[in-house]
Amino acid sequence: MCVALLLLSGCAYRAQEAPAGSWQAQQSTLEQLRDWQLSARLGIITPDERGSLSLFWRQERDDYRMNLTNVVGKRALDLSRRRGTIQLIDSEGQRHSADNARDLVYRLTGWDLPVEQLAHWIKGLPGEADQVEYDADGRPKTVRAHGWRLDYLGYTRIDGLWLPSRMDLSHNTTTLRLAISQWELNP
Template identity: 75%
Template sequence: MRNLLIMLTLLWLSGCAYKAEQAPAGSWQAQQNTLSQLHNWQLSAKLGIITPDERGSLSLFWRQNSNDYRMNLTNVVGKRVFDLSRNGQNVQLTDSKGKLHQASNARDLVLELTGWDLPVEQLSYWIKGLPGVGDKVTYDAQQRPGTISAHGWQLQYLGYTQIDGLWLPSRLNLTHNDTQLRLAISQWEFK
């Protein structure tokens, strides 16, 4: 009986030790793990773009399905600025006149057609508050990303909101050379 009691105690202790190594529920590490596995989501936001030549406010709708996405930008009166989508390795942009453009790189395509430098591929991670590999990160008091420096971009997370138990960015500022982006996310949805 004594041996059985010792065995049960050891099994219980080993179970506790295993749980102690896992990230505590609600911690940023646990949320990072969850967010990195979140591949299907969509959001609605306001996007401010400031360049030396123009200043504008747009509505942004973004739907992400694994590596594929659809990004729709409209102006204040609801007119399409462009639709950008990626399906496999194919990137397509439909401009405001309905003309279709294709490329293998979204950032270069947007820059060529609009003059806007948008880090589309990185933004799909940054918008969730996830730094990329090699990104320089500083953290806020809750250990969430506060700033990220990568690929010549400087990101500043100005607000977070809690949705379904996850802390997600609600406001971001991004700067690169003479381009500044201000993003205010109004709605997140997960699939």
């Protein structure tokens, strides 16, 4: 599948400074946050491709919908999980199903997206077995997990919680750059 992408340019999002220790105080609240949505720019860099997409993600408990569109608003893919069923609608409107979202996206696009882990990582929540380095305010700065390296480059305060505003994720020859422009909690 060939998708025209533009190179991700700089991010105009400005993160605020967090008071020391605030992330650890909110960690249990973040773990209980199961309904949220966000809009972001997603840069994807692979050996064969370099570009930018708009990302919309809506999480409802264990179900989600992740929509990626190109710069002119054309669907690159629409990935969802409903009641355990994973479905992807590609840019041609074809429906595909699989048991594993990451494998399905990779098979159809060549993009390595850690879909299942991203639902937690995007909130700044590393897993228990993840290797984590913290910043001066006690928030995750670098996480190593499942072969991925995550660098949290900025946070912003949303509804009293410190949430990531920018992150870089890298795995083998894939780099993802995420710049979150809007969070909505419990939509």
